[in-house]
Amino acid sequence: MERYDLIIRGGSVVLPEGVTKVDIGVRDGKIAAIATVLEGETEQEWDATEHHVLPGMIDVHVHFSEPGREHWEGFTTGSAMMAAGGCTTFFDMPLNGIPSTVTEEALLDKARIGNEKSFVDFGLWGGLVPGNEDDLQPLAASGVIGFKAFLSTTGNKEFEAVDDMTLLTGMKRIAALGKILALHSESAAITNWLKAEKEAAGLVSADDYLETRPILAEVEAVERALYYSEITGCALHFVHISSAAAVARIEAAKARGMNVTVETCSHYLLFNHDSLREKGTIAKCAPPLREADEQQGLISLLLEGQFDMLSSDHSPCPYEMKDPKDYNLFQAWGGISGGQFTLLSALELALTYNVPLEKVAAWTASNPAERFGLADRKGKIAIGMDADLAIVQLHQPFTVTEENYYAKHKQSLYMGHTFPSSVAGTIVRGHVVVQEGNVLTAAPEGSWQKP
Template identity: 85%
Template sequence: MERFDLIVRGGSVVLPDGATKADIGIKDGKIAAIAADLRGEAEREWNADGHHVLPGMVDVHVHFSEPGREHWEGFATGSAMMAAGGCTTFFDMPLNGIPSTVNAEALFDKARLGGEKSLVDFGLWGGLVPGNEEDLAPLAASGVIGFKAFLSTTGNKEFEAVDDMTLLSGMKKIAALGKVLALHSESAAITNWLKEEKEKAGLFGADDYLETRPIIAEVEAVERALHYSEITGCALHFVHISSAAAVSRIEEAKARGMNVTVETCPHYLLFNHDDLREKGAVAKCAPPLREQEEQRKLIALLAAGKFDMLSSDHSPCPYDMKDPKDHNLFQAWGGISGGQFTLLSALELALAHDIPLENVAAWTASNPAARFGLSDRKGMIEVGMDADLAIVDLNEAFTVTEGNYQAKHKQSLYIGHTFPCSVAGTIVRGNVVVRGGGIAAAGPAGSWQKPKGVPASDRELSALQPKG
């Protein structure tokens, strides 16, 4: 009789063609068997009867700010938060840390910290900023997931927005490296000019903020990036897209055969501009939450399969940065804290709009893994894949409180929101990290995930050794 390390029994396992009741046998961190009535013994068993088992979420867009700003969010608290939400792999963005991840040295330092502290697996983005074009090839060879650049002002002196010449030359190099460029797509010229006009008039409220970042600013930036992609051949990934008009331009590019993908975030689907009006800076992000009519359009586009993936864009900060003097909303940090809730949000939307659960698995796991070179081990429940599982209860509601939100800073737009479902457990490469809503792991279990085909170097292995 075959022996396993862990058997997850009796759950409704979400596979690409639908959910089926099955047992999952796990051995040496891999899925070793899937069967309706798995015969075998195991050191441990998990009774998943009445629960659904999805592939662990791959969140391609989080900001953990370490090194340098761990007091905003670091790998320890950030990964615990992601695990509590059914996420088994996250990709950390290159900005907000000091230094930003714009060269190989910074990459290795961040990877070492992640390996020491993260409860779940992680990938790392590299940055494209003015002056670092010669660092792109070493970053690619060292294992970055892809590159990130801003077309709007970042507010971060360590990670500046690209000008058009940097963007074009960087895209040419990234194309030659076979990598993907992720873009924050809002027109700096439009948003900065409108912001200056509001400031001159002494207008700093919620409606004023929305008016400085109109949909046309997102569309202009998307269109410009697509034109540059046609010239350079660079693959693009558009992050946190917030408007139907921008999605339309991306759909047209896909129809022309361009190598382009697009994500949106749960906060654009579950919330709208009324929340910024009512709750203030805790609901401020860029692009901003849109009006309710636009929110409905985005939900319809998600249901129609027009978004390739969902990501959290978890962007935390100490709360005093969300509480500026004189209630000037323009001075507040622009980011939503909510990395724990992406899978729950996807499930809420699926249940509310009769969307199959296999679509949720595609948005949150298989599509991200495939796009960024991890599909040989992540993103699907299949024999031979990493045993990364999210076990969810579709019948037990979960209300977000400061007590059950695992992030470093507890203030969030999601506080008080009730999801119709909950995460019962999270398993990372066979390690039970979350059980019964609480962290079950004894210590860090995560490892740096690089795209397939990128080997470990001696330099990398040396850099990843704990210091001291």
């Protein structure tokens, strides 16, 4: 008789070809069997009756700030938060730690910390900044997921935006290394000029902030990056795209055969500029939340398959940085705290717009795995794959509170929002990390994943 470490019984399992009721057998961290009724002995059994089982989410875009700024967010609290939301692998961006991840030494130190502290698996982005072009090859050889650069001012002296010469040189080298460059695409010239005009006039309202980061600034940066990609042959991934006009340029590039993908974030789909008007700095991000008609347009593009994946862009900070004493929206930190809620957001959209759950699995798991070199082990429920699973109650509402939000800082645009679904369990390579909605924090089992 077959023996398993864990059997998940009776769940509606989201397979690549659709949803079916099957049992899943796990052995040595891998999915060892899938059957209508699985026979065999097991050390642990999970009754998933009345639950759906999805591949664990892969969030390709989070900002944990360790080392150096663990008081913003670190691997311990951040990974617990991701696990609570059904995420089994996250990719940490290179910019908010001290030092930033722009050298091999910094990369290996961050990986060491993650291996010690993370409750779920993780990948690490390297950075492209002025002056580190010679660091790209050792970063690639050591296992970065890809590279990240900013086309707009970062507000972070440890991680400066690239100028055009750095961008072209970096893209040529990244192409030669067979890696992907992720880009924050807003025009620094446009956004900085508009910001200076507003501040000089003393105009610092929510509407003023939106006007300093117009859709045109996103489109200009996207178009410029695509031109440079054609010259250098560099594969691109556009992060947190917030406008239909920018997506149109990216879709046209795909149609020309260019190697490019695009993500948006759940906050652009669930919220709009009214949130910044009403809630203030807690809803500030860059690019900004758009007006309601643009929000609806982004939802339509997602449903039409023009976004490759969803991410959180979890970008937290101590609350005093969001609430400066002399109130000025331009001076507050720009970032949305919400890494726990991307899968739940995708499920809300699926239920609202009657989207098959296998599409949710593609947005949140299989597409990220395929794009970033993890599809040999992650991204779908199949025999031989890592046993990375999110067990959800599709029609059990979940209201966000300070008590059930696992991030270090509880201030979030999502606070008080009620999702129609909830995460009952998260399993990472066969280890149960979340059970009955609670994170089990006895022993971190996460590990660094290289493409």
